[in-house]
Amino acid sequence: MRIVVLAGGIGGARFLVGVRAYAREVGAEVTAVVNVGDDASMHGLRICPDLDSVMYTLGNGADPERGWGRVGETWTVKGELAAYGAEPTWFGLGDKDIATHLVRSTMLTAGYPLSAVTEALCDRWQPGVRLLPASDDRLETHAVVQLDGEQKAIHFQEWWVRHRGELPTERFVFVGAESAKPAPGVLDALAAADVVLVAPSNPVVSIAPILAVPGLREAVAAASAPVIGFSPIIGGAPVRGMADKCLAIVGAECTAAGVGRLYGPDLLDGWLVDTTDEGADVPGVEVRAIPLWMTDERATAAMVGAAMELDLAASRPPAPKRGQP
């Protein structure tokens, strides 16, 4: 059995811990297609927050309390960079984390694509899941904002980490998306998948940038496998992060049904919402309410198990579509 997961950072990482547990039980292989829209260059280092959150979490190197970065992190380099007045000062790079960025940046400069770099980094972390960036090409989420009386496009990291998402924001753009290609292995994984899961990640700035890679949304929609999403909104609020702010910017309702409708029946076959949101309706999509709090690995694995039991007869033909356009 082959499971493909579309995932962002912290929520995606926690979800993948449960997917891996489920996969170990049933003997399945897991491929995670991870958002690169948050990736940024700072202090000459290429930083991939979502790939690293997933890698560190699955490799038991993440800080469980903070949710991002490395456990036992130290901050010597950050203090020194500040002493030099080196910009940006609003983004904290930990010492352990910097080593990852040094290895990545050195390999990228040497000409290796991000997918190969990610594979090399995973040699150390042994995440037990195949991690693929959505694209090897530069695709960065920028926010079009009002700042100092002007309309500007700033990087998502600046929008969120520096400005806490509180600037008047018109929209998000995925810079470089037009010419980006799916990373090697992504389309093959989708074509061969038995199920495609959309993690309970931010639909606007984690999942949308993945689907913005030309050909990737089409490959998900055309996959013979059912596509089942997990709501990141429970009881009208994001489980963590800033999905509420992002949904407002794209004009979507901050509810489990609102996110399901944003994805819509073109993408989804099934949509799992929390029991709190029982009755949520997404036209053309099979909706089921189950407990969606990822309190631990077991609870998250149970969510995945519930997805596998979803009766999709109503929304998807029972015969495999494999090979169809």
Add this chain to the structure above:
Amino acid sequence: MRIVVLAGGIGGARFLVGVRAYAREVGAEVTAVVNVGDDASMHGLRICPDLDSVMYTLGNGADPERGWGRVGETWTVKGELAAYGAEPTWFGLGDKDIATHLVRSTMLTAGYPLSAVTEALCDRWQPGVRLLPASDDRLETHAVVQLDGEQKAIHFQEWWVRHRGELPTERFVFVGAESAKPAPGVLDALAAADVVLVAPSNPVVSIAPILAVPGLREAVAAASAPVIGFSPIIGGAPVRGMADKCLAIVGAECTAAGVGRLYGPDLLDGWLVDTTDEGADVPGVEVRAIPLWMTDERATAAMVGAAMELDLAASRPPAPKRGQP
């Protein structure tokens, strides 16, 4: 009064502390022209060991016991790089030091020359001395060695830090020297100098790479100012470092007189040796024996004072040569 110093790393840094003390007493300006032959790229970072040794030492940021690197240094990144198996593993980059390299590398990548980067870094350290790299161009000292049964050229850092200078070594080469240019300010500083001091640095791998920049040796020799060197060898042994190994490789005697002769009367007007080496003779150069142990700032400043009192009538015409070829 304008003092120009040709200097390498640790010995040069300690010497410059004394030069600065002397200069403060007499109201002189000091320009240090620093070796770049040790510079190397590791983990994607541009590392300038000699410039940094001088900058940290004069800026009160150096580790006084180790002699190199930062006081209170930590080694988190190094441990993490090793966990990734990232090469080279034999060169230890401290966390504080890495911040310097990140700032430098980012500026170099953005197109700033090394001299401008050095000036920017010195904004923080306020060394009280103008630091100029000998060249903004890549000029790297490599050792031609026998390794694994083959003749190979390896970077000086690899030769010294990895192999402890113990490989059979035929010679040193200064890669890139042919096309290197003196950094902006170097030739002007030499032309305007009232005295040029050659620090008691390694003559073969610290001072020679400076003089290997086309036009630089000629500018020192043609300067109207007297050129006075300080022996790095006391009683037949280097004060620190590997000058003995290096002198053997270039076929020079490891004595105060041997180094003086290696520089020779074309470069030097005066040569200061330790009282232990009283009687050392360098044909065509005024030699004087004074205490040369740089035990502290005061002792080192006294060495500089003694250089200023050297009677150079015998070896140099009393009239300024400024403007002569």
